[in-house]
Amino acid sequence: MTTETAAETAAENGAELAPAVRRSPFRWRRPDWGLLIASLVIAGGVALIVWGFVTANTGDDGIDRPAPIEDVSPVENAVQVLQQEQIRVDLEFGYEAILVVDGEELPTTALTAIESEPGAQVVLPPTAIFDAANGVIAFIPAEGALVESFSEGRHDAQVIYWKSEDGRETARRYQWSFTVV
Numbered sequence: 733m734t735t736e737t738a739a740e741t742a743a744e745n746g747a748e749l750a751p752a753v754r755r756s757p758f759r760w761r762r763p764d765w766g767l768l769i770a771s772l773v774i775a776g777g778v779a780l781i782v783w784g785f786v787t788a789n790t791g792d793d794g795i796d797r798p799a800p801i802e803d804v805s806p807v808e809n810a811v812q813v814l815q816q817e818q819i820r821v822d823l824e825f826g827y828e829a830i831l832v833v834d835g836e837e838l839p840t841t842a843l844t845a846i847e848s849e850p851g852a853q854v855v856l857p858p859t860a861i862f863d864a865a866n867g868v869i870a871f872i873p874a875e876g877a878l879v880e881s882f883s884e885g886r887h888d889a890q891v892i893y894w895k896s897e898d899g900r901e902t903a904r905r906y907q908w909s910f911t912v913v
Contacts, residue, residue, distance in 0.1 A: 800824045800893060801906055802867075810910040815881045816873055817912070819860075821891045823867040828900075829893040831860045831871050833879055838871055864896075882912040 795808055803822040806813045823829055831838045839859040846861075848854045858877035862869045869891065873881045886909055894903040 798904065798906055800827050800895075801891065804889075804891070804906075804908060806910040808908040808910075811913075813882070813887075813910045813912045815883075815912055817882065817910075818870055818872045819889055820868065820870040821893075823869070823893055825867050826896050827867055827893050828864065828896050829862065829869045829891050831869055832890040832892065833871070834887055836878055838878055840869065884912050886911050 797804070797808075800823055801821060802824060803820075805820040806817055819831060819833065821829060821831070830840050840862050841857050841859045843861055843863040843865075846854060846856065858874045860869055860871040871877075871879075873879045888907060888909045890905055890907040892900075892903050892905050894900050
């Protein structure tokens, strides 16, 4: 029965019509407690995920490394290092360094001291190589070197570094370890 039909029927019967009650398009109803609790749990989970991303220490932020040392390889506490892995330390410009592996100071050769013919392949000595232009000291275990390969297990590496203008007397140390598989 439509509103007009109801009005006509009421008018025929002599009844007065009540004014039309307008309903609001928004109706207040009782909350669904299960839906409300689920929404709060989801909102809390999203907030925890956001908090985790904001407060996480990842990459180099999680490592307490001195400012002059920009990067080391293998990284601190690495657990799957190969036996012929290169040990490499990247320093800020203006620093010099030497490497110590498992308590043995490695002989160091400056890259500028290595002579080669133009166009010929450079043969590196079995020592740690220091590249002052890039501030990098690196060592690759090789035949004839103090360390020919790394045995399985834990190894300690240490870089002794100093500002070039201050001399080795002001040297500082940074030590880390890695595990060879």
